[in-house]
Amino acid sequence: DAKTTQPPSMDCAEGRAANLPCNHSTISGNEYVYWYRQIHSQGPQYIIHGLKNNETNEMASLIITEDRKSSTLILPHATLRDTAVYYCIVMANNAGNMLTFGGGTRLMVKP
């Protein structure tokens, strides 16, 4: 699987948009971009995924650059409950499907 690079930490004001970047410059054509998050004392939670088109669901939006070498997860109106570690994972949907977590970005949403 391709390696991802994320900033180790970010702050965001409550109610503002949180934009979390991820670089995946060696991504292959059949690999998807997945985002999971882990709130303190919980297991990771799926947020969203995409291949090359931008995606939106009830939790977040995912913007993937045209060359697919980077992406941004957007939480449109961050709340205190969004404070968590966010993991960007690049993975082909194949026989394994095991998740390879990097260090992630620790997002702190502040009042």
Place this chain on the structure above:
Amino acid sequence: DTGVSQDPRHKITKRGQNVTFRCDPISEHNRLYWYRQTLGQGPEFLTYFQNEAQLEKSRLLSDRFSAERPKGSFSTLEIQRTEQGDSAMYLCASEIFRTSYNEQFFGLGTRLTVL
């Protein structure tokens, strides 16, 4: 509550003892994964099952570790002759396997402390 339950939530043991953890996945999920997470790090894959078949094991899974999923439902992870380096959070996840989409549901984990 994701529907994946793990037991116990916490386990303290002495070095050299054996421990066993249990994971109950969401009932219709055919895939079950085990991960290990140490403080400040992301989870690391250990092994996974499709139904009752164990399909892959990480190199992290030494011969002191064994996992089973006897009837394709719950799973157990056993660590024999525990070492202090085994201290970690052990996470279980389950999913319905699809080739187009991956969404794993994680339990709250079992925190193991080896004294």
